[in-house]
Amino acid sequence: MVSPAIALAFLPFLLTLVIRYRYYFVLFYRAVLVRFIQDCLSGLSREERAFQYVLTHVTPGDPDSILEAFDHWCRKVEYISNIGPKKGRLLDRLILENAPLIVLELGTHCGYGAVRIARSLPLGARLYTVEMDERNAAVAEKVIRLAGFDDDTVELIIGPSDQVIPKLREDFGIERLDFVFMDHWKRCYLPDLQLLEGSGLLGAGSVILADNVIFPGAPHFLRYVKRSGLYEYRIHRATLEYIPGIRDGMAELTYIGAK
Numbered sequence: 001m002v003s004p005a006i007a008l009a010f011l012p013f014l015l016t017l018v019i020r021y022r023y024y025f026v027l028f029y030r031a032v033l034v035r036f037i038q039d040c041l042s043g044l045s046r047e048e049r050a051f052q053y054v055l056t057h058v059t060p061g062d063p064d065s066i067l068e069a070f071d072h073w074c075r076k077v078e079y080i081s082n083i084g085p086k087k088g089r090l091l092d093r094l095i096l097e098n099a100p101l102i103v104l105e106l107g108t109h110c111g112y113g114a115v116r117i118a119r120s121l122p123l124g125a126r127l128y129t130v131e132m133d134e135r136n137a138a139v140a141e142k143v144i145r146l147a148g149f150d151d152d153t154v155e156l157i158i159g160p161s162d163q164v165i166p167k168l169r170e171d172f173g174i175e176r177l178d179f180v181f182m183d184h185w186k187r188c189y190l191p192d193l194q195l196l197e198g199s200g201l202l203g204a205g206s207v208i209l210a211d212n213v214i215f216p217g218a219p220h221f222l223r224y225v226k227r228s229g230l231y232e233y234r235i236h237r238a239t240l241e242y243i244p245g246i247r248d249g250m251a252e253l254t255y256i257g258a259k
């Protein structure tokens with residue numbers, strides 16, 4: 001039995017821990033506990049629940065209203081790791097500045113990022129977005145079409161990135177990727193970057209934007225980017241989507257190739 005005096009001595013330590021890591025507790029509560037309970041109660045996936053909300057709160061054909069509905073849902077109802085409005089503005093700016101004709105997104109999830117990219121693309125440009133989870137992909141397909149983007153503007157490819165990337169040239173007729181948005185599992189960032197290099201689809205000036213390089217983090221990817229000499233890069237400091245107290249960052253790489 002722990003004496004009350006010892007328990008009391010630990011109290012300040014526990015309090016410090018709780019205060020220091022409160023945002024991580026919030027994330028755990030919203031992303032894990034609430035999700036688990038809602039999954040059991042509704043029999044739907046979190047993504048399907050979000051879609052039900054979106055469907056009844058947006059104007060079809062209006063991408064902005066879809067993004068706003070998702071942002072509201074993720075802030076007030078359940079946590080989903082869309083890129084979110086703050087980091088999304090950086091993505092918007094880079095798409096507008098670079099005016100890419102062929103874009104690849106790795107990790108579609110509910111289609112939030114795809115809608116965000118597609119609404120800023122120049123005329124005639126095309127986004128290929130890759131999702132390996134079939135249930136997420138089914139939601140994303142509906143979200144993208146609800147936003148008004150047809151198959152010519154946004155093509156959703158279902159499959160794991162390491163199987164899709166080697167087929168992009170042959171199966172999809174892609175000669176060059178102007179912009180790549182990496183937002184799938186962080187452990188895939190480095191192998192997929194190397195697959196992209198090997199595929200010859202990156203050309204001088206191709207831009208790669210990688211999300212969450214600080215949290216959950218992609219240290220091997222960042223180390224490789226710094227050492228390889230193949231990229232000019234910068235880290236944009238940010239906070240985690242929908243949880244402002246957790247530090248995060250996005251890596252913006254510009255491919256320069258071997259000197």
Ligand SMILES: C[S@@+](CC[C@H](N)C(=O)[O-])C[C@H]1O[C@@H](n2cnc3c(N)ncnc32)[C@H](O)[C@@H]1O
Nearest residue numbers: 082083107109112113131132160161183184185
């Ligand atoms: C963070 S979410 C993507 C969010 C999305 N980019 C957005 O901003 O709306 C990550 C998604 O990547 C998918 N994913 C993870 N690893 C993948 C891989 N190797 N290939 C394809 N999809 C992957 C997961 O199933 C999940 O739906």
